[in-house]
Amino acid sequence: MSVAVTADIVGSRTLTDRGGAQRHLEGAVDRVESDFPLSERPLRPTVGDELQGVYPTLAAASAGVLLIRLALPDGIECRFGIGVGPIDDVPSTTVGTISEGPAWWAARAAIDTVHAKQSRTLPGVRTWAAAAESQDAAVREAVRLANSGFVARDQLVTAMAERIRRITYRRCVGDTQRAIAAAEGITQSAVSQALAASGGAVLVDAVQTLLAAE
Structure with missing residues (x-):
């Protein structure tokens, strides 16, 4: 198959x-x-x-x-x-x-x-x-x-807006919230809030679950 x-x-x-x-x-x-x-x-x-x-x-x-x-x-x-x-x-x-x-x-x-x-x-x-x-x-x-x-x-x-998708992707890759915040020119708290409010954190977990199956 x-x-x-x-x-x-x-x-x-x-x-x-x-x-x-x-x-x-x-x-x-x-x-x-x-x-x-x-x-x-x-x-x-x-x-x-x-x-x-x-x-x-x-x-x-x-x-x-x-x-x-x-x-x-x-x-x-x-x-x-x-x-x-x-x-x-x-x-x-x-x-x-x-x-x-x-x-x-x-x-x-x-x-x-x-x-x-x-x-x-x-x-x-x-x-x-x-x-x-x-x-x-x-x-x-x-x-x-x-x-x-x-x-x-x-x-x-x-x-999602482009920035939120970008942040979510980088979390999927394994980048830390601190590293993402530095790259985006925002605070770590803003990264965390963006992931939580947009559902990005859910998608990161979903990707990790799918990759674990592989």
Whole structure:
């Protein structure tokens, strides 16, 4: 079993600097991969505003996409579809192999679900997971539990200002509140209060819990 992740840029057609947004996004992905090498195949651009990558487990994918969201600057957001199931590498005479299979189809269905939820009652949702039809009941239950967490944590991240996301990310990396305060030009007390008020402390604990599973 593998975990495929498809991502697309929210509102990519209306961005005033599409090239700059792409650079920021790829920079955020590279930063997360450097700090937390969780993926088997890092998210990379495919066509248009879409990226694709592969993670070894649902926990790794969950932590990875959360960290990418925290690493992005204001004005750039992504939706993430996570698909759990088999991945097939199809031989190609021009590019070596083409990655396809049930995990990718599930990831596409998951990102379609994100689009639907955003346009209805949950505009802050950015992440969803789906299991391939071949997956057993235990995997499907794990996906359902993951989705309940995605809905809650996405609401927190979507509401955060860039500085709060930056502070939260740095705490995930392991920086002390004192070091973060010095870098941000604020007091340690202000860092602590920001993490508590925004839900950043909850996300730091969530990342630590997910990484412990790895």
